[in-house]
Amino acid sequence: MTAPAAQLWFGTTVHRRETPFVRRFSHRVAMLEVDIDRLAEADALSRLFAVDRGAAISFRQADHGSRDKALPLRAWAEERFGEIGVQLDGGAIRLISFPRVLGIGFAPISVWLGHGPDGNLRGVIYEVHNTFGETHTYVSAFDPAHARAVTEKEFFVSPFFDVDGGYRFTLRPPPTDQGGGRMSLVVENMGAEGRAHMAALTVRATALSSPAILRWLVAMPISGLGVLIAIHWQAFRLFLKGAKYRVKPEQRLKRTTLIRREEKDAGGDEDLRKRA
Secondary structure, eight states: OOOOOOOEEEEEEEEEEEESSSEEEEEEEEEEETTTOOOHHHHHHHEEEEEESSSSEEHHHHSSTOOOOOOOHHHHHHHHHHHTOOOOTTEEEEEOOEEETTOOOOOSSSEEEEEEETOOOOEEEEEEEEETEEEEEEEOOOOTTOEEEEEOOSSSTTTTSOOEEEEEEEEOOOTTTOOOOOEEEEEEEEEETTTEEEEEEEEEEEEEEEHHHHHHHHHTTTHHHHHHHHHHHHHHHHHHTTTTOOOOHHHHHHHHOOOOEEEESSHHHHHHHHOO
């Protein structure tokens, strides 16, 4: 079975702050997955969806990777995977992110799934954006026996957290590259005193079609702008609760961080969500 050129993902994200006070919130999310080598095919799936042009839901190549048309998405991704020793040998690269809705969109995180020719997942790129227009990538080889991986924090994401400590990623990817299924991702913000914040994403795949997009627009008509609104609204509530505000530093020159496997992979995303 060949995966579709594009599909939709619907689900929920849960955030929990644990220091210096506890705060938890959740909201629905809608995402898009594309095979970066089959964008023309994806563009033809629905009149309400478009690649690199205006539509109800759209994917713009310039929102991802190098943001330079001189370096195609695949070349950019292969360079990142190569930095950690992952070779795809021509296998599919599928990108799951937040698309533009009515021309507006913001993707706090995008997940690049790099597969081998056999369809098995070999590597993952977490492309992170902040609301200041900056981006950073965290790159990992994928081992299904060790779903959890750790790395140093290198990028300013929130004015309520310092750029120190590290992240712990726990990814349960969709089944190979055949389309459909379920995906979950947990990102833990780890400080000197333990976990300071946790963000969990759980989504299920749906075929990309005009009826599915219409249902999306009816249920979440401002979902493109809604991501930005939710981020700023939660930041405002943290400020009212007394969270310390940090002035954004200059972005570090290092733009790619390599993730290492956590040897003791105790628990998993189900356990983390229960703790949330």
